[in-house]
Structures are given as C-alpha cells and as structure tokens.
Amino acid sequence: MNKITFTIATMALMLCSCTFNSNNDMTENPSIKTILNRKSVRKYTEQKVEKEKVDLLVRAAFAAPSGKNLRPWEIIVVDDTAILKGLGEQLHNAPMLKNAPLAIIIAGDTVRSSYWYLDCSAATENVLLAAEALKLGAVWTAAYPYDDRIAVIKSFVPMPDNIQPLVVIPIGYPLDPNKQPMDKYDESKIHYNKF
Numbered sequence: 246m247n248k249i250t251f252t253i254a255t256m257a258l259m260l261c262s263c264t265f266n267s268n269n270d271m272t273e274n275p276s277i278k279t280i281l282n283r284k285s286v287r288k289y290t291e292q293k294v295e296k297e298k299v300d301l302l303v304r305a306a307f308a309a310p311s312g313k314n315l316r317p318w319e320i321i322v323v324d325d326t327a328i329l330k331g332l333g334e335q336l337h338n339a340p341m342l343k344n345a346p347l348a349i350i351i352a353g354d355t356v357r358s359s360y361w362y363l364d365c366s367a368a369t370e371n372v373l374l375a376a377e378a379l380k381l382g383a384v385w386t387a388a389y390p391y392d393d394r395i396a397v398i399k400s401f402v403p404m405p406d407n408i409q410p411l412v413v414i415p416i417g418y419p420l421d422p423n424k425q426p427m428d429k430y431d432e433s434k435i436h437y438n439k440f
C-alpha cells in the first residue's frame with residue numbers, strides 16, 4: 246500500500262469509527278444526559294445562584310411549548326430570604342424552601358388559556374432540566390390544585406385573581422453533588438401499536 250492509499254484508508258476508518266460511535270453512544274449526548282440525570286434535589290448548600298444562571302433558568306421556562314402559543318405563564322424569581330423562609334415554614338410540602346437560596350414560582354393566567362396548567366408544567370420541566378444542566382439542584386413543589394397552598398403563596402407574593410401559581414421550584418447548589426437519579430425505566434409500560 247503506498248503512502249496516499251494508506252492515508253485515505255486511515256481517514257475512511259476514522260470517519261467510520263466516528264459515525265459508529267455517534268450512533269452507539271447517544272446516551273452521551275449532553276441533552277439526553279441532562280434529561281436522564283434530572284432528579285429532585287431538596288438539600289442545598291448556602292452558595293448563592295449566580296445572576297447568569299438565574300437568567301438561563303428563566304429563559305428555559307420561556308422556551309417551553311404552549312397551547313396555541315398563548316404563553317400564559319408568569320415567572321416570579323424569589324431570592325428574598327425572608328420570603329423563602331416564610332414560604333418554607335407555611336408550605337408543608339416544601340420545607341426545603343427555608344434553606345434554598347432561590348425559588349422560581351411559575352404561575353399561569355387562567356383567563357388567557359384553559360391550558361395554563363399544562364403550559365406551565367412544560368415551563369416547569371424546562372427549568373428543572375436547565376437546573377440539572379447548570380449543576381444546580383431543584384424540585385417541583387406543587388401549589389395548584391391546592392387552594393391552601395395557593396393562598397399561602399399569594400400571601401407572600403400578591404398576584405391578580407386570574408393568576409394562579411402552579412408550582413414553586415426551590416433551587417440551589419446540591420448538598421450532595423453525587424446524588425443519583427432514580428431508575429424509573431419500565432418496560433412493562435411500553436406499548437407498540439397496541440395496548
């Protein structure tokens with residue numbers, strides 16, 4: 246084999262190997278890894294979340310799909326420690342707010358869209374995924390459909406009557422950065438062409 250043939254053969258081999266790897270290593274794709282690694286994180290360090298990261302979390306929320314593209318969401322960023330502590334003390338489903346440096350409340354306009362809670366759910370998942378990608382920890386804590394929780398949230402962050410908080414997302418740097426996601430893959434729930 247002369248030098249040129251050898252070089253071409255080597256390059257072809259490298260190309261094949263790249264294609265082969267990219268087809269077989271799809272779980273290494275950063276977006277797929279983020280989705281598969283997302284987990285609820287309820288314990289945080291005291292480290293503040295940088296403004297650049299807060300902005301990205303908010304941008305992620307706005308990137309969500311929404312029915313008829315009505316985007317009925319309102320995003321409330323909470324970094325006031327008195328509000329976080331008060332919410333954590335009064336929301337029994339979300340005591341971790343007491344020690345979180347940040348929370349994002351996703352609320353929806355119930356008049357603007359009857360899909361508001363679905364659209365806000367999509368926005369919420371986007372924030373959770375962005376948090377995972379930015380090495381932050383976060384957890385969905387439900388406000389809607391519980392009237393008592395909604396009243397507590399509105400007592401700390403007053404909102405118009407047509408705006409309902411769907412969720413409060415406490416966010417911070419995870420106390421345990423090695424926490425692993427639950428394996429929830431369940432073959433018995435997969436159906437091909439028939440139930």
Ligand SMILES: Cc1cc2nc3c(=O)[nH]c(=O)nc-3n(C[C@H](O)[C@H](O)[C@H](O)COP(=O)(O)O)c2cc1C
Nearest residue numbers: 283284285286287338339384385386387388426427
């Ligand atoms: C609609 C919804 C409501 C939830 N509400 C709460 C909540 O109020 N408090 C809480 O600590 N976790 C809440 N979670 C988080 C779940 O407990 C968590 O997603 C589930 O245990 C699976 O764990 P994982 O997120 O680590 O995969 C909620 C999740 C969803 C989707």
